[in-house]
Amino acid sequence: MTTYRKPVSNTWWLESKTYFFFVIREFTSLFVAGYCLFLLVFIAKAGDSQESYATLVLSLKSPISIVLHLISFTFILYHAITWFNLTPKIMVLHVGEERIPNALITGAVYLSWGVVSLIISWLILGG
Amino acid sequence: MISAMVFPMLLIITGAILPFELAGEVTFERIHNAVKNPVVKLVLFFVIALPFFHWAHRFRFTLIDIGLKPISFLVSLLCYGGAITGTIVAAFILWRI
Numbered sequence: 001m002t003t004y005r006k007p008v009s010n011t012w013w014l015e016s017k018t019y020f021f022f023v024i025r026e027f028t029s030l031f032v033a034g035y036c037l038f039l040l041v042f043i044a045k046a047g048d049s050q051e052s053y054a055t056l057v058l059s060l061k062s063p064i065s066i067v068l069h070l071i072s073f074t075f076i077l078y079h080a081i082t083w084f085n086l087t088p089k090i091m092v093l094h095v096g097e098e099r100i101p102n103a104l105i106t107g108a109v110y111l112s113w114g115v116v117s118l119i120i121s122w123l124i125l126g127g
Numbered sequence: 128m129i130s131a132m133v134f135p136m137l138l139i140i141t142g143a144i145l146p147f148e149l150a151g152e153v154t155f156e157r158i159h160n161a162v163k164n165p166v167v168k169l170v171l172f173f174v175i176a177l178p179f180f181h182w183a184h185r186f187r188f189t190l191i192d193i194g195l196k197p198i199s200f201l202v203s204l205l206c207y208g209g210a211i212t213g214t215i216v217a218a219f220i221l222w223r224i
Contacts, residue, residue, distance in 0.1 A: 010194030026189040032130045033182035035138065036175050036213065040220055042141065043171060046158040047224030053155040060146040069142025076138060080131035117136035124140055125150040126157065 028079040031072040084109045130178040168221045176214040183210035 013023040045052040059065060087109045088102035144150050161167050183206040190206075191199045 013193060023189060023193065026185045029182040029185040029189075032134065032178045033186075033209075033213075035130075035134055036178050036182075036217075038141070039137070039171075039175055040213075040217055043162050043224070044220045046155070047162045047220070050155045050159075053158065057145055060141060066142060066146065069138055073135065073138045073142060076130065076134050080135055083128070083131045113132055116132045120133065120136045121140065121144075123161070124158070125144065125153060 025079060025082055028075040031075040032079070035072055035076065080113070084113065129174055130181060133174055134178075162221075163224055168224070172217055172221055175217045179210040179213040179217075180207075183207050 013019040042056065045056040085106060088105040091105060093100040093105065145153060162171070187203050187206040190202050195202050
């Protein structure tokens with residue numbers, strides 16, 4: 001027995017704003033992977049020699065690097081914010097019978113984001 | 128989760144603070160000694176390897192959903208294969224330092 005499935009057009013995601021932003025959000029993962037590759041290059045150079053590191057820092061000053069960083073930052077920030085905002089929807093916590101308000105969970109997530117960011121900048125850049 | 132928490136700050140550092148020397152000069156010795164530290168290496172491994180799989184999974188399903196269903200096996204192979212390769216390369220680079 002074959003079941004009939006309604007064919008879905010390849011442009012379904014252009015038909016509604018919600019679908020469009022969903023697909024954009026999924027595509028932000030491309031920038032995540034791209035930045036992972038960049039991090040690998042960065043680590044390899046920083047672990048190599050003073051010359052490699054100096055060349056790397058010089059290449060960070062190039063317009064291409066800055067533009068790529070800006071684009072990646074925009075997309076990754078979009079991914080991060082939408083992810084943090086949906087945390088209370090996937091993590092429903094209760095204290096006794098009372099449900100912990102969404103704002104409190106979101107607030108806690110943003111707070112930890114801030115703390116993690118501070119720790120990273122302190123570790124890399126120093127006090 | 129890891130990419131959302133960690134990457135925005137890292138992008139600010141490598142995209143603005145290091146090139147424009149906003150926090151003074153960050154010396155080679157500082158970064159070099161940091162990436163040589165075994166604990167830092169372990170953290171870096173997870174910070175790089177896990178987001179590769181985050182990418183592989185999302186990218187695979189998005190490509191299939193927007194019309195690459197006929198070649199879904201190939202898409203999956205390339206995505207997860209890419210993530211596995213990336214993980215191995217990351218382990219190799221961190222190991223060699």
